[in-house]
Amino acid sequence: MDAIRTLNSRTVVLPATDIDTDQIIPARFLTTTTREGLGADLFHDWRFTADGEENPEFVLNQPQSSGCSILVAGRNFGCGSSREHAPWALLDYGLHAVISTEIADIFRSNSLKNGFLPIVIDDVSHKWLLDNPGCEVSIDVEQSTLTLPGGKTVSYPIDDFARYCLLEGIDQLGFLQKHNTEIDQYEETRPWKP
C-alpha cells in the first residue's frame, strides 16, 4: 500500500443512500483471481445500459466527473457483501476516497487496508457537499480533516492505527508478523485447543 498524506480533488456526487457493494462491483465480475482491472466494471449496471453503451445520465460518465478522485455518497455506503473487490474497483477506476455520514463496517475495514479513504462527516457538511457537486475539497490524513471550499474545516473520526498505516504506507501483515512470539505463546498456553 502506498502512503497517503493528502488528497485534493473536485467531488463527484452519488446521493443515493445504502449503496451496496453489489452496485459498486456486481458479483458476476468477481470471477477473477487478481486485483487488477476491476475499475472497468465499477458501478457497471449504473454506468452502462443493457446494450453495453455508456449511460449518459450516470454522473461518472459526465464530463465534469473526469479527473475527480473523491466520491460523496449517501448514508451507509458500502453495505452488503465483504468483497474487497469493491475498494479495489474504486481505486482502479481512480477514486481514492468516499465521504458519507455512515460507511459500512467491512467496506471501511477493506478500504483502509488498500489506501482508500472512508471519510464520515456530520449531516450538515454532508448535505452541503451533496448540494454542491464538483466543488474542490482537500483531505488531510495526518490532521484527520476535510477542508471545504472557503476554508471550513471538518474533522472526521479515524482509528489511530489505521491513520498511522495510511500515512506510512504500512502493511498490516508485517505488524502482525512482529508478534509471532506472542502468537506462539498464546497457542501454547490457552486453556483449550480448537
Place this chain on the structure above:
Amino acid sequence: MSDGTAKTLFEKVWSDHLVKDETPETPAILYIDLHLIHEVTTPQAFTLLREKGLPVRRPDLTLGTMDHSTPTTPVRSFKDLAVVGEGAAKQVVAMQDNCKEFGLELHGFDSAHRGIVHVIGPELGATQPGKTIVCGDSHTSTHGAFGALAFGIGTTEVGHVLATQCLLQRKPKTLAIDVSGTLQSGVTAKDVILAIIGKIGVDGGTGFCIEFRGNAIEAMGMEARMTICNMSIEAGARAGMISPDETTLAYLHGRLRSPKGPDWEVAAKRWLALRTDDGAHFDKSVRIDGSTLQPMVTFGTNPGMVMPVTAEVPDANGDPSFRKALDYMQVTPGKPLSESSVDVVFVGSCTNSRISDLQQAADIMRGHKVAQNVRMLVVPGSQQIKKDAEELGLDKIFQESGAEWRESGCSMCLGMNGDTVPSGQLSVSTSNRNFEGRQGIGARTILASPMTAAASAIEGRVADPRRYLQD
C-alpha cells in the same frame, strides 16, 4: 449480578481470544480458531503468501469448500459438472491448486461434504460454541448461532489469517435484540429477522455485535437460529450471536468434528458457561414482541424495506432513494404485492437451504403444482442436505410439483454460477439480499421465507403461506 463482573457471551469469547489487548494506539490481536475459505475471495490472498514466501500457519484450522462459482445443474457424477464461464472455471482450478500447494482440506467436487461454506461448517461440527470463526464472506455471521464469534472479512484479512492465524480488530459495541413470545403458525425465523431489520434499519447494527435472545429465540432449533444470525450483516452488524444451550449441544453431539467421549463432557460444560450472565451490560437494547409478527416480504432494494405479506407497499414520502427502489421493483404504493405476478422462485442460499427449510417448503408444495410461467429452483445447501432430503422424499415432492431439484451451492442468491433471474423478472427468493441486480442484471427480488416462497410458486404471485397451513 450487577457488580460489573457479569459478562456477555460476546465479551467472554472476545477476551478468550486476545493475543494482545487493544490500546488507544493499536487494535487488538485476535486469535482465529476456524478459517473457512472458498474460491471467490481467496486467490489474491494466496498470491500474497506466494509472493512473500509464507506458509499457512495453521492448515488444521483452515477448511475449504467451493460454493459461489460452482454449477448446480443436476448430474449423475461430479465429473460431469461443467463450470459456467472462463473466469469461474479458472477460480475453481486456482482453489484446488492453492489448497493442494498449502496443504489445506478442501471439499471440492468429489467430496460428499461439499456445500455452502456456512452450511458445511455447522454440519461437520467444525462450528462450535466459543470459537472465533472468520471467512471472506459477510454471511459468516451465520455461525454465531452456536455462540461463536463469527464475522466476514476481506481478502487482505484472509491473507492475515492464513499467514498468522490472527486479525487486527477493534472491539465492537454490543446490541441485545430480545425477541419475546410465541411465533404464530406460518411465521418463521426468516420473518423474524426480516422484521428486526425492518425495525432497526440496514445500518442499525453498524459498529455492533448483536446478541439475539429472548424466549422466541430460545424456542428455535439450530437451523432457525442460523437463519437469524445469517442476516445480522443485513442490519449492518458484522456478527450476531446466540448463547449456547441444550439445543446447541443436541445439534453438535456426534458430528464429524465434534469432541468425542470425555472430551465432549468437558467441551459441553465449557460451552454452556458461555451464556451471557444475568445483569450483563449491553451498549444498546431492542425489544420485539414475536407473537405479533406476520410472514414478511421485502418490497424494495434493501432488506430493510420490508412489510407483512398482507400489507400495502408504503409511500416514498419524498425520499428519492426510496422512490428509486420502488421504481426499480415496479411496485406501487398503496397496493399489496399479491398483485405482482412472480416469474422465478428460489429456495436456497446460506440463509434458507437447510433440511428444515426444504421441509417447510415441501410441506406447502405437496399436492400442488408450480404455477404456469413460474420457474422454481430448489438448491440444497450441501450435498449432505441433498442426500438427507432425498431420503425423506422431498426431491420427489418438488419435482412432482414442477420445481427443479439441483446440486448444492450459492446459486441464484448472487448469480455468479450461471443461475440467474432474467432482466425485469420478479423473483421470490429465500436468500438474503434484494439489492438491484443481485440475482441477475435487472432482476427484481422479493425476500421471503421458504413457506412464503413455496406458496408464491403455487399461486404465481406473492402469496400468504398461512392459507396452505389450514389444509
